[in-house]
Amino acid sequence: MASSTLNDTLRTLPQVEELLRDGRLAQLAATHPRALLVDAAREAIDAARQGLLSGTASSADRDAIAADAEARALAASVPSLRRVINATGVVIHTNLGRSPLAKRAAQAAVSVAEGYSTLEYDVDAMARGSRHAHCEKLLCLLTGAEAAMAVNNNAAAVLLVLTEFAKGRQAVVSRGELVEIGGSFRIPDIMELSGAEMVEVGTTNKTRARDYRRAIGSGTAMLLKVHPSNFRIEGFTESASVKELRLIADEENRRRDEAALAGGATTSNVNPAERVLVYEDQGSGSLVRLDPFANSDEPTASESLRSGCDLVSFSGDKLLGGPQAGIIVGAKPLIDRLKANPLARALRLDKMTLAALEETLRIYVEGGAALQGIPAIAMISATREELAPRAEQLRDAIQAAVDPEDARVETVEETSRVGGGALPLCELPTLAVKVSFLKGRALDCERHLASKRMMPIICRLKDDALLFDVRTLIGEGDLEEIADAVADFFDEALR
Numbered sequence: 001m002a003s004s005t006l007n008d009t010l011r012t013l014p015q016v017e018e019l020l021r022d023g024r025l026a027q028l029a030a031t032h033p034r035a036l037l038v039d040a041a042r043e044a045i046d047a048a049r050q051g052l053l054s055g056t057a058s059s060a061d062r063d064a065i066a067a068d069a070e071a072r073a074l075a076a077s078v079p080s081l082r083r084v085i086n087a088t089g090v091v092i093h094t095n096l097g098r099s100p101l102a103k104r105a106a107q108a109a110v111s112v113a114e115g116y117s118t119l120e121y122d123v124d125a126m127a128r129g130s131r132h133a134h135c136e137k138l139l140c141l142l143t144g145a146e147a148a149m150a151v152n153n154n155a156a157a158v159l160l161v162l163t164e165f166a167k168g169r170q171a172v173v174s175r176g177e178l179v180e181i182g183g184s185f186r187i188p189d190i191m192e193l194s195g196a197e198m199v200e201v202g203t204t205n206k207t208r209a210r211d212y213r214r215a216i217g218s219g220t221a222m223l224l225k226v227h228p229s230n231f232r233i234e235g236f237t238e239s240a241s242v243k244e245l246r247l248i249a250d251e252e253n254r255r256r257d258e259a260a261l262a263g264g265a266t267t268s269n270v271n272p273a274e275r276v277l278v279y280e281d282q283g284s285g286s287l288v289r290l291d292p293f294a295n296s297d298e299p300t301a302s303e304s305l306r307s308g309c310d311l312v313s314f315s316g317d318k319l320l321g322g323p324q325a326g327i328i329v330g331a332k333p334l335i336d337r338l339k340a341n342p343l344a345r346a347l348r349l350d351k352m353t354l355a356a357l358e359e360t361l362r363i364y365v366e367g368g369a370a371l372q373g374i375p376a377i378a379m380i381s382a383t384r385e386e387l388a389p390r391a392e393q394l395r396d397a398i399q400a401a402v403d404p405e406d407a408r409v410e411t412v413e414e415t416s417r418v419g420g421g422a423l424p425l426c427e428l429p430t431l432a433v434k435v436s437f438l439k440g441r442a443l444d445c446e447r448h449l450a451s452k453r454m455m456p457i458i459c460r461l462k463d464d465a466l467l468f469d470v471r472t473l474i475g476e477g478d479l480e481e482i483a484d485a486v487a488d489f490f491d492e493a494l495r
C-alpha cells in the first residue's frame, strides 16, 4: 500500500470516545468502571493500528474493533488472581498456589485483615510487642527448638541465614546439592547474593564426610546442607549425614577453642560468631513424619535439630500446608542475631500470613485427627476408600452431562504426586476420571476448561484423553463444575 493511502486508512480508525459511544461499550458503562473501558478501547484501536501497519489488515473494521474492545473490557473485569480447580493430582502445585489453607487458618487471616490486631502489641504489658511472638512458642513446641522465627519464604530464610553468618566467609556445600528450585532460586546465586563464599565439595553423585573435613578451615563459617528438592540421582550415590557434619564442625570448633586458649583467652570469651555452624535448608520440610501416609523417609525439622543442626529452615506452604513463609528454627543466640539483622525487617511476614501460620501451627499442636483439617495432609493421606466414591460421582456427573456419542467417560487407576519438590519419588496410587474424545480433541477441551471459565479447571492430558485426578478435587462444587465445563465444551466450542 502506498504510504499516502496507508495514512488515509489509519485516519479511518475510530477515536476512543467514538468507541465508548458504540452500543457494545455503552452497555458495559453501567456496570464497568470508565477507566477500564477507556483502556480496553485504546488497546483495541492500537491492535487494529498494528494490523494496518504490518499489512495483516487492509481496512479498519469498526465493528470488529468494537467487539475486540468489548472482549478486552470483559476479560479485564475478571480477577486475574482467582480460584482454580486443580484436577492434576499434584497436591503442592507451585503454579496453582501450592498448599490450600486449612479453613481455620484462612478464617484467622480474614479476622485480622478486617480489623486491628495484636500484631505488635503485648496486651499484658500494654506495650509494644513483637510480631515474632505469635508463632515462636508453637514452633519451639513442635520442633524442640530453643527459638524460632518466620520470614517471607524459605528463599528469604536461606538468604537471611547466609547473610548473617557467612557473609565474607566460607560456606561449604556439596556439589550434589547445588540445586535450582522452580527456575529462579539457585543455591549458588543466593550464596553470591548473600556475600558468602561458596566452597563446593565432592561430586554431583558422591560427597563424603572427608570431603567436608578437607575443605574446612579457619575461614569456614558454616557447613550447609541443602535438600535436593525435586532433583534426584539414583544408584551410585553418597552424601554426608547431619550427624557427620556435626562431628566435623565440632572438631573445627574445638581446634579454634584451643587456639584461642593458647592465645590467652578463656573458653567463655571465644566469640560464638567464630564457630562453624551446621545449617540445613530442608526445602519442603515437615513437622510430622509422613511415612504413615506416603512413601517418605524425609526427616522432620526436629529430627534434623536432634541430629546436630544449629539451624534448620523450611517452607510454610509446601508439606507444612500453611501460608507462604520461611521458617527458621534453632539455637536461641543464633535466632536472636537473625531477628536483629536489618534484612529480617525487609523479609518480614504480614499480619494475614502470620495469623494463618499461627492457626496452622495450632492444628499441628492439637495433632491426631485435627491434622486432617490441613488440606495438604488430608489430600496426601486420602485412601482409596475416600477417593472411590468421589471418582464415581465425578464419572456419573460427566456421563449425565455429555452425549455418549461425544465422549467415553470412565474411572481409571492413576498416580498422584506430592509436588513442591517434596518427596519427588513418592507415587500415590489414585483414581481419576478419564474422558476420551469421540468428537473434538482433548487438547481443545483442555484449553477450553483452562481459559474459558470463570473458575479455570486444570487437568492432565494423556494419550489424547483428559484425566481428572480426584485426589486434589477438594473444593465444594468442584465435581459439578467439571461436568458442566466438559458439557459446555461439547455444546458451545464444538458446535
Ligand SMILES: *Cc1c(COP(=O)(O)O)cnc(C)c1O
Pocket (backbone or CB within 6 Å): 153, 154, 155, 156, 158, 181, 185, 226, 227, 228, 229, 230, 281, 282, 283, 284, 314, 315, 316, 317, 325, 326, 420, 421
Ligand atoms: C522450595 C525450596 C526452597 C525455596 O522455598 P520457598 O518457600 O519457595 O521460597 C529453598 N530450598 C529448597 C531445598 C526448596 O525445596
